[in-house]
Amino acid sequence: MTTSASPPAPRLLIAGAGFGGLTAARRLRKLLPGAEITLVAPQDEFQYLPSLIWIPTGLRQGPELRHRITPMLSRLRVRYVQAAATGLDHAGRLLRTTAGDLPYDALVIATGGAWLKSLPGAKGVHGVCEGIDAALQVRGRLQQLVKDGGGRIALSFATNPKEPGALRGGPVFEMLFGLDTWLRRQGVRDKFELTFFHASTMPGQRLGESAVKMLLARMQRQGIHTVLGKKLAGFEDQNVQLDANETIASDLTLFIPGMRGQDWFANTSLELSAGGFIQADALCRTSAPDVYVVGDAGSYPGPDWLPKQAHMADLQAHAVARNIADALRGRAPNHKPRPELVCIVDSIDSGVLVWRSRQYNFMFASRWLHHAKRAFEWYYLRDLRAAEASAMTASA
Numbered sequence: 414m415t416t417s418a419s420p421p422a423p424r425l426l427i428a429g430a431g432f433g434g435l436t437a438a439r440r441l442r443k444l445l446p447g448a449e450i451t452l453v454a455p456q457d458e459f460q461y462l463p464s465l466i467w468i469p470t471g472l473r474q475g476p477e478l479r480h481r482i483t484p485m486l487s488r489l490r491v492r493y494v495q496a497a498a499t500g501l502d503h504a505g506r507l508l509r510t511t512a513g514d515l516p517y518d519a520l521v522i523a524t525g526g527a528w529l530k531s532l533p534g535a536k537g538v539h540g541v542c543e544g545i546d547a548a549l550q551v552r553g554r555l556q557q558l559v560k561d562g563g564g565r566i567a568l569s570f571a572t573n574p575k576e577p578g579a580l581r582g583g584p585v586f587e588m589l590f591g592l593d594t595w596l597r598r599q600g601v602r603d604k605f606e607l608t609f610f611h612a613s614t615m616p617g618q619r620l621g622e623s624a625v626k627m628l629l630a631r632m633q634r635q636g637i638h639t640v641l642g643k644k645l646a647g648f649e650d651q652n653v654q655l656d657a658n659e660t661i662a663s664d665l666t667l668f669i670p671g672m673r674g675q676d677w678f679a680n681t682s683l684e685l686s687a688g689g690f691i692q693a694d695a696l697c698r699t700s701a702p703d704v705y706v707v708g709d710a711g712s713y714p715g716p717d718w719l720p721k722q723a724h725m726a727d728l729q730a731h732a733v734a735r736n737i738a739d740a741l742r743g744r745a746p747n748h749k750p751r752p753e754l755v756c757i758v759d760s761i762d763s764g765v766l767v768w769r770s771r772q773y774n775f776m777f778a779s780r781w782l783h784h785a786k787r788a789f790e791w792y793y794l795r796d797l798r799a800a801e802a803s804a805m806t807a808s809a
């Protein structure tokens with residue numbers, strides 16, 4: 414009697430452990446229970462970036478936003494390799510990493526983006542976006558200013574001139590309104606000058622025109638100075654330098670630079686966009702067979718407001734998991750992530766929801782939206798926390 418050997422389990426490889434990478438791991442495991450799944454990332458860690466805005470004002474301390482990923486990955490039967498991707502041999506179907514070459518039948522690149530720091534002095538300005546440690550530094554500086562009796566705080570964000578959609582503006586509005594609320598609660602708002610500056614007269618256009626007008630009107634109502642339509646030239650110790658020798662005096666500058674693709678993408682021979690991101694088609698496929706990209710690492714076709722957001726990374730990872738499952742089953746993949754911008758601009762005491770899709774663009778303000786943002790953080794982190802807690806109990 415002859416027995417037919419079952420085909421080997423497909424080898425699925427995910428690079429990155431942010432929103433896109435973890436969602437891809439969860440979805441792929443659900444759709445392909447027998448697959449051999451490996452995730453490669455430099456640290457056994459997930460940082461919940463949307464809540465970094467609450468660290469400077471003390472609503473979050475830092476550690477509660479940092480979670481080990483290996484307990485959840487082992488529940489999902491996903492192997493973890495601690496390494497960074499450094500290149501790709503797509504003819505040989507190998508991801509090059511600092512821990513050696515990893516083979517794949519399908520690869521999901523979810524390693525996020527990088528920052529453009531080309532302006533003079535940009536390395537010295539505080540970037541809350543860079544993670545928990547950077548946000549804690551901002552808290553230290555803010556506390557010092559309060560102790561010193563006040564100061565001037567200037568905030569802004571920029572884009573990538575080669576790829577105008579590569580920006581992160583929402584957290585700057587959140588920092589601005591959050592600081593305003595917090596300083597009022599401390600009873601020291603009158604000791605601080607808050608200034609929002611931007612090269613455009615309509616900053617944050619991706620949220621929609623009415624949202625931008627509403628945000629600017631709110632700044633005016635709350636005594637936040639605005640300097641708009643002035644090109645940024647660089648940063649000095651206590652100054653923001655604008656073109657035409659204008660300056661904004663600042664004791665604490667919070668600036669989020671434009672985004673660009675990561676350096677290692679240049680070693681992949683994948684097609685890259687003008688801003689250096691991995692170019693994707695509508696199904697999140699790259700120029701190499703069976704290589705997909707999700708989240709901030711990619712550049713995608715779609716409306717000009719298509720966000721680089723956690724929510725969008727999740728939608729892309731869902732679609733990619735289904736496309737990989739279809740391709741492995743011999744079906745033509747056809748799952749396109751729907752373009753959607755969903756953002757709560759938080760101000761600690763309330764929030765404004767901005768929702769944009771192909772059909773709708775609306776917003777509304779409510780104090781409950783602050784609690785909704787907190788509830789979403791709890792919901793997103795719950796399985797990471799639960800897996801971490803049971804791993805700790807098991808090892809005790």
Ligand SMILES: Cc1cc2nc3c(=O)[nH]c(=O)nc-3n(C[C@H](O)[C@H](O)[C@H](O)COP(=O)(O)OP(=O)(O)OC[C@H]3O[C@@H](n4cnc5c(N)ncnc54)[C@H](O)[C@@H]3O)c2cc1C
Nearest residue numbers: 429430431432433462463497498524525708709722723724
């Ligand atoms: C302050 C702040 C507030 C935000 N607020 C919101 C919000 O309210 N709503 C929202 O939807 N989005 C928000 N965002 C945006 C959101 O966090 C990002 O869009 C999202 O994290 C992108 O997910 P990603 O998986 O593509 O990349 P990332 O989350 O950046 O994850 C990248 C992963 O890849 C790993 N990695 C990096 N290089 C390599 C390499 N070479 N090899 C292997 N792994 C690598 C990293 O360690 C990390 O694990 C916010 C971001 C910030 C910073």
